[in-house]
Amino acid sequence: xxxxxxxxxxxxxxxxxxxxxxxxxxxxxxxxxxxxxxxxxxxxxxxxxxxxxxxxxxxxxxxxxxxxxxxxxxxxxxxxxxxxxxxxxxxxxxxxxxxxxxxxxxxxxxxxxxxxxxxxxxxxxxxxxxxxxxxxxxxxxxxxxxxxxxxxxxxxxxxxxxxxxxxxxxxxxxxxxxxxxxxxxxxxxxxxxxxxxxxxxxxxxxxxxxxxxxxxxxxxxxxxxxxxxxxxxxxxxxxxxxxxxxxxxxxxxxxxxxxxxxxxxxxxxxxxxxxxxxxxxxxxxxxxxxxxxxxxxxxxxxxxxxxxxxxxxxxxxxxxxxxxxxxxxxxxxxxxxxxxxxxxxxxxxxxxxx
Amino acid sequence: xxxxxxxxxxxxxxxxxxxxxxxxxxxxxxxxxxxxxxxxxxxxxxxxxxxxxxxxxxxxxxxxxxxxxxxxxxxxxxxxxxxxxxxxxxxxxxxxxxxxxxxxxxxxxxxxxxxxxxxxxxxxxxxxxxxxxxxxxxxxxxxxxxxxxxxxxxxxxxxxxxxxxxxxxxxxxxxxxxxxxxxxxxxxxxxxxxxxxxxxxxxxxxxxxxxxxxxxxxxxxxxxxxxxxxxxxxxxxxxxxxxxxxxxxxxxxxxxxxxxxxxxxxxxxxxxxxxxxxxxxxxxxxxxxxxxxxxxxxxxxxxxxxxxxxxxxxxxxxxxxxxxxxxxxxxxxxxxxxxxxxxxxxxxxxxxxx
Numbered sequence: 001x002x003x004x005x006x007x008x009x010x011x012x013x014x015x016x017x018x019x020x021x022x023x024x025x026x027x028x029x030x031x032x033x034x035x036x037x038x039x040x041x042x043x044x045x046x047x048x049x050x051x052x053x054x055x056x057x058x059x060x061x062x063x064x065x066x067x068x069x070x071x072x073x074x075x076x077x078x079x080x081x082x083x084x085x086x087x088x089x090x091x092x093x094x095x096x097x098x099x100x101x102x103x104x105x106x107x108x109x110x111x112x113x114x115x116x117x118x119x120x121x122x123x124x125x126x127x128x129x130x131x132x133x134x135x136x137x138x139x140x141x142x143x144x145x146x147x148x149x150x151x152x153x154x155x156x157x158x159x160x161x162x163x164x165x166x167x168x169x170x171x172x173x174x175x176x177x178x179x180x181x182x183x184x185x186x187x188x189x190x191x192x193x194x195x196x197x198x199x200x201x202x203x204x205x206x207x208x209x210x211x212x213x214x215x216x217x218x219x220x221x222x223x224x225x226x227x228x229x230x231x232x233x234x235x236x237x238x239x240x241x242x243x244x245x246x247x248x249x250x251x252x253x254x255x256x257x258x259x260x261x262x263x264x265x266x267x268x269x270x271x272x273x274x275x276x277x278x279x280x281x282x283x284x285x286x287x288x289x290x291x292x293x294x295x296x297x298x299x300x301x302x303x304x305x306x307x308x309x310x311x312x313x314x315x316x317x318x319x320x321x322x323x324x325x326x327x328x329x330x331x332x333x334x335x336x337x338x339x340x341x342x343x344x345x346x347x348x349x350x351x352x353x354x
Numbered sequence: 355x356x357x358x359x360x361x362x363x364x365x366x367x368x369x370x371x372x373x374x375x376x377x378x379x380x381x382x383x384x385x386x387x388x389x390x391x392x393x394x395x396x397x398x399x400x401x402x403x404x405x406x407x408x409x410x411x412x413x414x415x416x417x418x419x420x421x422x423x424x425x426x427x428x429x430x431x432x433x434x435x436x437x438x439x440x441x442x443x444x445x446x447x448x449x450x451x452x453x454x455x456x457x458x459x460x461x462x463x464x465x466x467x468x469x470x471x472x473x474x475x476x477x478x479x480x481x482x483x484x485x486x487x488x489x490x491x492x493x494x495x496x497x498x499x500x501x502x503x504x505x506x507x508x509x510x511x512x513x514x515x516x517x518x519x520x521x522x523x524x525x526x527x528x529x530x531x532x533x534x535x536x537x538x539x540x541x542x543x544x545x546x547x548x549x550x551x552x553x554x555x556x557x558x559x560x561x562x563x564x565x566x567x568x569x570x571x572x573x574x575x576x577x578x579x580x581x582x583x584x585x586x587x588x589x590x591x592x593x594x595x596x597x598x599x600x601x602x603x604x605x606x607x608x609x610x611x612x613x614x615x616x617x618x619x620x621x622x623x624x625x626x627x628x629x630x631x632x633x634x635x636x637x638x639x640x641x642x643x644x645x646x647x648x649x650x651x652x653x654x655x656x657x658x659x660x661x662x663x664x665x666x667x668x669x670x671x672x673x674x675x676x677x678x679x680x681x682x683x684x685x686x687x688x689x690x691x692x693x694x695x696x697x698x699x700x701x702x703x704x705x706x707x708x
Binding site: 006016020033036042044052053054055062063084090101115118176208212214215226233234237239240244246 | 355357358361362363369370371376387391392396401403404405406407408411413438441451454455553554566568569570578580584586587588589590591593594595597600601
């Protein structure tokens with residue numbers, strides 16, 4: 001830290017992203033990326049755009065918004081694109097939280113929420129999950145704070161039914177409820193259809209998981225036009241050209257190629273079912289995941305040791321060094337071949353223990 | 355504005371970017387883009403990366419940092435890349451300004467500085483330029499505030515010599531001085547060489563102008579390692595994957611192809627000299643620009659009317675609706691053919707007046 005760093009950020013603990021090794025030496029099951037390449041149309045459009053980079057990108061993202069509004073069934077003024085969904089989540093913390101509107105989210109969830117709250121000096125409460133890692137819906141009903149819920153939740157993968165989400169939104173009419181649907185496409189129910197009914201609902205999604213564009217950085221939010229206008233005020237006061245030309249083009253390609261998107265989502269769900277069964281057969285506790293990862297613990301080996309042994313065998317998973325999570329590892333659902341290698345490797349690791 | 359929008363941002367007036375028409379119906383001389391395409395190597399590397407977008411980008415930007423540190427002659431820990439230079443400028447306002455460290459910048463300069471100050475609720479002072487639009491260096495010597503200077507300045511294009519910059523940096527040892535060198539490659543002197551001498555100096559640059567990558571969104575800052583660490587703390591608390599894979603690849607290509615970069619900068623300087631002379635011959639006052647634009651006024655026609663008439667003739671320039679600037683237009687230096695069309699069009703417009 002330099003002696004010039006503002007007091008207000010001196011105690012900030014930044015988010016720690018998962019390891020991003022540069023080479024391909026690992027089977028990478030640690031950051032919930034897609035095992036499938038971007039759609040051919042996304043690749044083609046993005047590559048073509050590389051010739052046109054001398055001109056600024058459109059700050060209004062009009063072509064991308066037009067494609068999205070048609071395919072997702074929303075109006076252009078109900079959607080905002082950002083440089084990954086982290087950016088729109090930060091905007092939501094800025095726009096809808098302050099001393100009079102503290103934030104609330106589960107104690108176990110996407111680790112960035114507390115960082116955004118600290119960054120923006122927003123008071124926040126973390127509500128413990130149930131012992132089985134489910135969200136206690138009644139804790140959020142009428143809570144009277146700005147609610148942030150990942151649905152499915154991370155790193156558990158557990159999803160709330162839409163009726164519970166609606167209950168929370170309806171019972172907090174004076175506070176925005178942000179539903180972070182980064183993982184919704186793998187079998188959970190989206191709340192996008194509720195955004196016209198509730199002016200206090202913001203749904204965020206990302207192209208990083210189900211649309212195989214983590215490296216392009218594209219996220220978006222859907223909500224009523226006045227919420228989107230607030231977020232745009234922050235975008236235009238921060239980084240109006242936040243989405244680059246190639247990423248916009250890739251986004252259009254990924255949206256258009258709907259068949260490929262659905263095929264990959266269903267393949268991931270099948271592989272998740274297979275992986276869950278295989279892990280359970282080996283004695284793991286596996287939470288019921290609707291995401292492209294599973295959260296699994298084994299009574300015979302600590303989460304950390306398993307993480308280390310897998311890494312030594314060329315497989316990266318994600319271990320969280322916090323008390324309630326330390327028995328577990330979050331394992332991204334890759335393709336079948338990768339998951340077979342994972343299971344075979346775990347068999348060897350468990351065998352070595354006995 | 356929604357009823358949920360936080361009090362603290364209700365009075366925020368966002369930055370207004372220049373018009374970004376989607377088609378190619380205009381000769382676009384309004385947002386200081388390069389008339390030259392990105393280098394072939396930048397295009398090739400960016401296009402190739404489109405196949406690898408399923409994986410996150412490297413938050414440390416290691417390959418890009420390695421290329422930049424070699425070519426720009428700095429250490430990897432002295433440089434930070436961002437999603438355009440607007441992002442690093444915002445980080446600098448966040449990191450190095452607060453109630454005890456107010457910001458100071460000229461009254462006529464990049465319009466985003468005051469937006470960043472308002473966004474971060476940083477007190478700021480705007481110091482008037484001299485009547486000839488030059489910066490009064492003595493106003494900043496020992497000013498005891500966090501200084502933001504665009505060099506060359508915008509929209510004037512006027513550059514300060516390095517000795518003046520050093521004087522300002524040396525005389526404010528307890529405050530960071532940010533030199534925004536968005537336009538430095540077109541004939542001004544860079545302060546990058548001073549960053550090892552002064553721990554309070556941060557230099558920012560962009561790939562949007564001289565490297566023909568406005569649509570890729572890539573900016574960077576160079577300063578001593580502790581300043582860069584502070585900015586990284588904010589990056590990792592905001593958007594760790596802020597630079598996407600394709601843009602990083604394009605950046606490496608643009609840095610590597612140094613001959614193409616220099617050739618384009620020199621061509622722009624020659625075209626600027628030609629344009630300046632041609633405008634002066636037509637009776638314009640043209641400020642002495644070291645940037646890829648000129649700032650010009652004519653006694654016979656208001657800035658706004660000329661802007662409108664040029665737009666009607668298919669040429670976009672930038673007019674600023676503020677009192678001291680209203681006589682002027684900021685005209686980007688395009689290629690020679692575009693500037694010849696501009697001059698011929700202005701001749702017709704002026705001819706119609708008499």
